[in-house]
Amino acid sequence: MSEYNFTDNQIAIIEKLALEQSLTDLGKLLSANDYRSEQLETLLKVANALYRSGHPIIDDQKYDEYLDLFKSLDPENPFLSNVEPELLIDSKTVPLPQKMLSTDKAYTFEEIKKWTERITKAATEIDFEQDLIALKITPKLDGYAAYDDGITLYTRGDGTRGQDITRAIERGLKVANNANRGLGPGEIVIKKSYFDEVLSNKFENSRNIQAAIIAEKKVDEDVQKAIDDGACVFYPFSQLSNWTGSIDELLSNFDSILEKMWVAVDFDIDGLIVETTNAPIKQHMGATRKFHRWQIAFKVNDESAEVEVIKVVPQTSRTGRVSPVAELVPTKLSGATLSRATVHHYNMVKTNGVGPGAIIKLVRSGLVIPKIEAVIKAAEPELPENCPSCNAHLIWESDHLICPNKSDCPAQTENTLIHFFKTLGNVDGFGPKVIEKITQFGIKHIHEIYQIPKLKYVEFGFGDKTSQNLIDQLQASREIEIEDWRFLAAFGVSRLAGGNCEKLLQHHSITELFDVSVEQMVTIDGFAQLSAEAIVEGLANVKDEFFKVYDLGFHLAVTDKASDREDSDSPIAGAVIVFTGAMQQGSRSDMEKHAKLLGAKVAKSVTGKTTYLVTGEKVGETKINAARDKGVSVLTEQAYLNLIG
Ligand SMILES: [Zn+2]
Numbered sequence: 326m327s328e329y330n331f332t333d334n335q336i337a338i339i340e341k342l343a344l345e346q347s348l349t350d351l352g353k354l355l356s357a358n359d360y361r362s363e364q365l366e367t368l369l370k371v372a373n374a375l376y377r378s379g380h381p382i383i384d385d386q387k388y389d390e391y392l393d394l395f396k397s398l399d400p401e402n403p404f405l406s407n408v409e410p411e412l413l414i415d416s417k418t419v420p421l422p423q424k425m426l427s428t429d430k431a432y433t434f435e436e437i438k439k440w441t442e443r444i445t446k447a448a449t450e451i452d453f454e455q456d457l458i459a460l461k462i463t464p465k466l467d468g469y470a471a472y473d474d475g476i477t478l479y480t481r482g483d484g485t486r487g488q489d490i491t492r493a494i495e496r497g498l499k500v501a502n503n504a505n506r507g508l509g510p511g512e513i514v515i516k517k518s519y520f521d522e523v524l525s526n527k528f529e530n531s532r533n534i535q536a537a538i539i540a541e542k543k544v545d546e547d548v549q550k551a552i553d554d555g556a557c558v559f560y561p562f563s564q565l566s567n568w569t570g571s572i573d574e575l576l577s578n579f580d581s582i583l584e585k586m587w588v589a590v591d592f593d594i595d596g597l598i599v600e601t602t603n604a605p606i607k608q609h610m611g612a613t614r615k616f617h618r619w620q621i622a623f624k625v626n627d628e629s630a631e632v633e634v635i636k637v638v639p640q641t642s643r644t645g646r647v648s649p650v651a652e653l654v655p656t657k658l659s660g661a662t663l664s665r666a667t668v669h670h671y672n673m674v675k676t677n678g679v680g681p682g683a684i685i686k687l688v689r690s691g692l693v694i695p696k697i698e699a700v701i702k703a704a705e706p707e708l709p710e711n712c713p714s715c716n717a718h719l720i721w722e723s724d725h726l727i728c729p730n731k732s733d734c735p736a737q738t739e740n741t742l743i744h745f746f747k748t749l750g751n752v753d754g755f756g757p758k759v760i761e762k763i764t765q766f767g768i769k770h771i772h773e774i775y776q777i778p779k780l781k782y783v784e785f786g787f788g789d790k791t792s793q794n795l796i797d798q799l800q801a802s803r804e805i806e807i808e809d810w811r812f813l814a815a816f817g818v819s820r821l822a823g824g825n826c827e828k829l830l831q832h833h834s835i836t837e838l839f840d841v842s843v844e845q846m847v848t849i850d851g852f853a854q855l856s857a858e859a860i861v862e863g864l865a866n867v868k869d870e871f872f873k874v875y876d877l878g879f880h881l882a883v884t885d886k887a888s889d890r891e892d893s894d895s896p897i898a899g900a901v902i903v904f905t906g907a908m909q910q911g912s913r914s915d916m917e918k919h920a921k922l923l924g925a926k927v928a929k930s931v932t933g934k935t936t937y938l939v940t941g942e943k944v945g946e947t948k949i950n951a952a953r954d955k956g957v958s959v960l961t962e963q964a965y966l967n968l969i970g
Pocket residue numbers: 641712713714715716717728729730734735736737
């Protein structure tokens with residue numbers, strides 16, 4: 326008998342690795358305290374294969390411990406100089422269009438600071454002006470690494486050779502944000518909210534699903550549905566939301582920037598990527614065999630603690646839903662002192678007994694607000710009868726307590742206004758404190774805020790300078806261009822977050838949208854009957870306010886209509902292409918004209934939005950590498966001509 330109970334899936338994968346050790350030996354290894362380097366190598370290989378296949382055997386932290394120990398015992402071992410290998414499926418490997426490296430890791434502020442010092446030093450060495458050093462932070466998606474060159478989708482494999490998994494695209498896997506193919510490196514990921522709501526009963530973790538998406542065998546029907554619903558996507562790194570700023574800005578606002586980025590996407594993440602975007606510095610720093618030196622991952626270890634609940638406080642949200650917030654006996658977890666945690670809903674408070682004196686198990690993953698994992702000891706719960714904000718009698722709606730007072734509940738009003746400015750995101754100034762103050766004077770609607778004269782702000786108790794600043798900010802919020810889908814999302818209609826807004830606006834203009842019927846909406850990909858009904862009702866509820874705000878004159882960038890892109894079935898329809906160098910088959914300007922006829926956009930310089938860089942003769946390596954670094958697919962003239970047929 327092994328001392329470890331492997332699951333059938335784990336056994337199948339371990340057998341594929343064709344190790345010399347038996348399962349019993351492996352089981353013993355897992356519970357040993359003291360290792361020789363060969364044993365550790367086996368352990369790391371097994372742990373890696375199981376992790377990649379979605380049947381993990383140890384957590385990340387334990388893996389890193391083994392790895393560190395292995396490094397100290399056998400620093401020259403070739404296993405260390407390879408990129409952690411992905412699961413080996415029984416199919417051949419092909420060279421990747423571009424090398425995919427891993428990322429070096431940092432676990433503390435000090436390590437990040439040291440890394441920024443290396444950036445500064447590199448800048449000095451090449452006389453690059455310190456003021457111009459730019460950093461970027463993106464979420465580090467915890468999915469399945471892949472590379473998309475526009476034709477083939479590859480696994481990362483060993484970083485140089487991967488496997489062709491284009492079948493995932495053939496199964497309907499889309500690129501995140503409806504972006505084009507060919508954006509280079511990224512991850513296959515599944516929406517966290519979708520996993521929790523739809524798939525968590527059937528699948529242990531999201532890795533099982535990632536493995537199923539790319540597997541050679543037929544896809545499970547629930548996974549196929551998740552692909553069809555757009556919940557599983559290939560997310561190119563170049564499409565990720567990001568923070569940009571200087572080294573000083575990063576170091577002086579480290580915690581708040583990280584906390585914001587940590588919750589920026591609805592996908593599992595296992596850290597944040599910090600990198601410089603200055604091409605000369607990147608080029609100068611280069612890479613080791615494993616990592617780019619100009620990039621680092623910031624990671625935080627998961628930790629859990631058992632904590633006593635002092636009391637549970639109700640809080641009314643923008644939608645009227647009342648959230649239970651548990652006040653806790655202050656406890657240290659992952660370096661921070663926690664004193665509050667949000668319970669999922671009041672039904673959990675009621676059925677699991679989250680009352681004063683209850684003991685709960687909290688898990689803090691990264692910098693995310695801690696999650697209640699389990700109730701260890703239950704206690705008599707306290708259920709509120711009235712809204713803590715407006716005193717209206719609360720009603721149950723499935724698992725939630727709801728304040729039914731839609732028109733006159735201060736908490737709902739405040740949170741709606743806060744949501745508007747937060748989603749718009751193009752100005753500062755209208756945060757919770759300011760909103761709380763002005764709502765006390767009877768301001769209830771977004772359009773009213775825009776009509777408050779400066780004198781009134783002074784009457785509300787703001788200083789002269791602050792009042793002028795608020796007026797200026799409101800002006801700026803209308804002048805600074807924002808996407809129309811973001812503007813729509815700011816109204817907080819249920820089921821109309823950014824992604825759905827964008828999808829709808831690809832079919833209807835923002836003003837037409839309010840006249841779209843449920844029957845029309847369900848014809849759009851991704852909108853089922855129930856969602857469409859909720860959205861149509863939600864839009865009707867905000868229509869009046871929407872147009873009052875809309876008529877104030879915002880600078881909206883209109884979402885491209887789907888028809889503009891789908892009209893043409895050319896392989897480059899919708900792609901953004903840059904031509905460079907001397908072409909063989911004709912003049913560059915003729916090629917540009919032809920590309921436009923085929924529905925592509927032609928640009929003059931390469932940016933993160935570029936799909937293809939088509940290179941003629943005499944194009945420098947630097948230019949090509951810079952484009953690849955931005956995730957752009959680089960094609961020779963011939964490869965391009967093959968592509969367009
Ligand atoms: Zn209320």
